[in-house]
Amino acid sequence: DIQMTQSPSTLSASVGDRVTLTCRASQSISNRLAWYQQKSGKAPKPLIYMASTLESGVPSRFSGSGSGTEFTLTISSLQPDDFATYYCQHYEAYPITFGQGTRLEIK
Amino acid sequence: DVQLVESGGGLVQPGGSLRLSCEGSGFTFNNYWMSWVRQAPGKGLEWVANIRKDGSIKNYADSLKGRITISRDNSRNSLSLQLDSLRAEDTAVYYCARYPGNSAYADSWGQGTLVTVSS
Numbered sequence: 001d002i003q004m005t006q007s008p009s010t011l012s013a014s015v016g017d018r019v020t021l022t023c024r025a026s027q028s029i030s031n032r033l034a035w036y037q038q039k040s041g042k043a044p045k046p047l048i049y050m051a052s053t054l055e056s057g058v059p060s061r062f063s064g065s066g067s068g069t070e071f072t073l074t075i076s077s078l079q080p081d082d083f084a085t086y087y088c089q090h091y092e093a094y095p096i097t098f099g100q101g102t103r104l105e106i107k
Numbered sequence: 108d109v110q111l112v113e114s115g116g117g118l119v120q121p122g123g124s125l126r127l128s129c130e131g132s133g134f135t136f137n138n139y140w141m142s143w144v145r146q147a148p149g150k151g152l153e154w155v156a157n158i159r160k161d162g163s164i165k166n167y168a169d170s171l172k173g174r175i176t177i178s179r180d181n182s183r184n185s186l187s188l189q190l191d192s193l194r195a196e197d198t199a200v201y202y203c204a205r206y207p208g209n210s211a212y213a214d215s216w217g218q219g220t221l222v223t224v225s226s
Contacts (some may be wrong), residue, residue, distance in 0.1 A: 001169075008203065019146065034212035034213075036152075038152075042218075043202055043218055043219055044152065044202075044212060044213070044216055045216075046142075046212065046214050046216075049210065049212045049214070050210075071180075087152055089152070089154075089209035089212060091210055091212050094166050095154060095166075096154040096211050097154065098152040098153065100151050101151045101152075
């Protein structure tokens with residue numbers, strides 16, 4: 001199975017900050033990586049697919065990059081609505097697996 | 108608007124069974140692979156199963172294989188998940204999700220249905 005490891009587990013930041021979340025795959029997954037945002041008690045919201053393609057309606061302050069085993073999600077200027085938990089997920093092969101999540105909290 | 112609405116969750120005793128359903132609307136249901144993803148309380152996301160547009164291919168998480176069955180009825184725009192031999196560790200919110208194209212990332216999610224396994 002391909003393991004997905006996210007870092008950090010928790011990130012404290014302020015409104016307006018630029019933040020970068022990292023996701024590493026245990027083997028190459030090409031660009032078959034998605035990012036989701038989840039708020040407490042809600043379903044995950046898709047943000048990015050194919051490592052760097054923004055879902056329709058997602059603000060341009062979100063961006064994704066990477067290929068192979070190393071990926072990042074960057075938020076260029078944090079907004080109050082962005083404080084949430086973020087998950088990466090690969091879809092290179094079965095079983096599909098998610099990272100353990102990065103919780104983005106207000107400093 | 109795309110909508111996915113899950114139902115069927117509830118409290119079940121260990122060893123029991125439950126059948127979850129998901130009804131899709133606002134899109135052509137039989138054009139999409141569909142999936143179930145679960146989340147135990149306070150934990151991360153776990154992929155459970157998915158099924159091809161026509162139901163001919165099904166994939167299951169190894170940890171659940173043999174105890175779950177995914178199915179769909181395209182005439183009713185409906186996805187199902189049969190859960191058998193339930194254990195306490197199966198307690199989770201179960202989400203129904205849609206896959207666009209042939210890639211297994213979910214571009215639309217239901218609100219989830221809670222399954223609690225407890226005596």
